[in-house]
Amino acid sequence: MRVRYRAGDGAIVDTTLDRLTADEVVGGLPVRDFRWRKGQRHYSGWYWSSTVERLVAYESRLELARIMLADFDREVIAIAAQPFQLIGADGARIRRHVPDLLLVGADGGVTVVDVKASDRREDPGVQALFAWTRETVATRGWGFEAWYGGDARLLANVRFLAGYRDRRLVDSALVPAVREAAGTGSRIVDLERALAAPMLLVRPVVLHLLWRGELTADLTGGVLDGMTMVRLAAGAEAA
Known part of the structure; x- marks a missing residue:
């Protein structure tokens, strides 16, 4: 061949x-x-x-x-x-x-x-x-x-998260605090309120960590927004 x-x-x-x-x-x-x-x-x-x-x-x-x-x-x-x-x-x-x-x-x-x-x-x-x-x-x-194509909701959410895929565009200093605050499960809005940092800086970090797989969420159940539950992925503690 x-x-x-x-x-x-x-x-x-x-x-x-x-x-x-x-x-x-x-x-x-x-x-x-x-x-x-x-x-x-x-x-x-x-x-x-x-x-x-x-x-x-x-x-x-x-x-x-x-x-x-x-x-x-x-x-x-x-x-x-x-x-x-x-x-x-x-x-x-x-x-x-x-x-x-x-x-x-x-x-x-x-x-x-x-x-x-x-x-x-x-x-x-x-x-x-x-x-x-x-x-x-x-x-x-x-x-x-x-x-031949995939789940429409998953594709829409992944397309949205792709906007936060570049680690150079997020505040890396907030990453450890976001991981810790996410723990075993938290809504994105509650996670943001738990941190002493502006929401405009926190949410991009959350979305970037979702993209990287360090946080997990149900990306097929609905639109990814502030009410979405996120949690620390297995093994992310050592990331």
């Missing part, structure tokens, strides 16, 4: 899947060039990932949503967009396919992700392509995920 990827210096590298490493892909650039034009159907752009601390490209809002979920997931330690092009036989035809994402887990596992709108789930062409991709990357010991 042939693979093409773009190294960090922009050079295109041709190799085989059995020789490809996730580190090479994560350290490189998107294999596909991005073009923006008036009237294009998809919304493309760049997302700053707190996981890899650099920009990650996306070609649609749905793809952006999956990248944000990966960035929010503490079990994901690396993200690469349009990571490589697979070139190989599928029966009598030769396929050339660029998956949307490659995710590296804290356990060393690698997952290749393809993103499609939910109305394409039953498309025979999409199913055939995804089946081929799944079987192909499995020969490398990698997993495959076909993602």
Whole structure:
């Protein structure tokens, strides 16, 4: 199985899947060039990932949503967009396919992700392509995920928290006090009242710690606001 990827210096590298490493892909650039034009159907752009601390490209809002979920997931330690092009036989035809994402887990596992709108789930062409991709990357010991969207409330709350993902934008001196005040459970407004610091400084720290997973909350039950219950995550005491 042939693979093409773009190294960090922009050079295109041709190799085989059995020789490809996730580190090479994560350290490189998107294999596909991005073009923006008036009237294009998809919304493309760049997302700053707190996981890899650099920009990650996306070609649609749905793809952006999956990248944000990966960035929010503490079990994901690396993200690469349009990571490589697979070139190989599928029966009598030769396929050339660029998956949307490659995710590296804290356990060393690698997952290749393809993103499609939910109305394409039953498309025979999409199913055939995804089946081929799944079987192909499995020969490398990698997993495959076909993602058609997620829980709307979770996505909305994660999108909101993403605005507080950069640790440089919060008052780090307040972090220990917020962790201690959260304890086994507190509404965000009560936590703010318990601290001798302006709410405008405290709430960004709360939201940043939720993003980092040091505080936890139910992000699927409703809108994240001052009445949301938060608590210290297991193991956060040592963070």
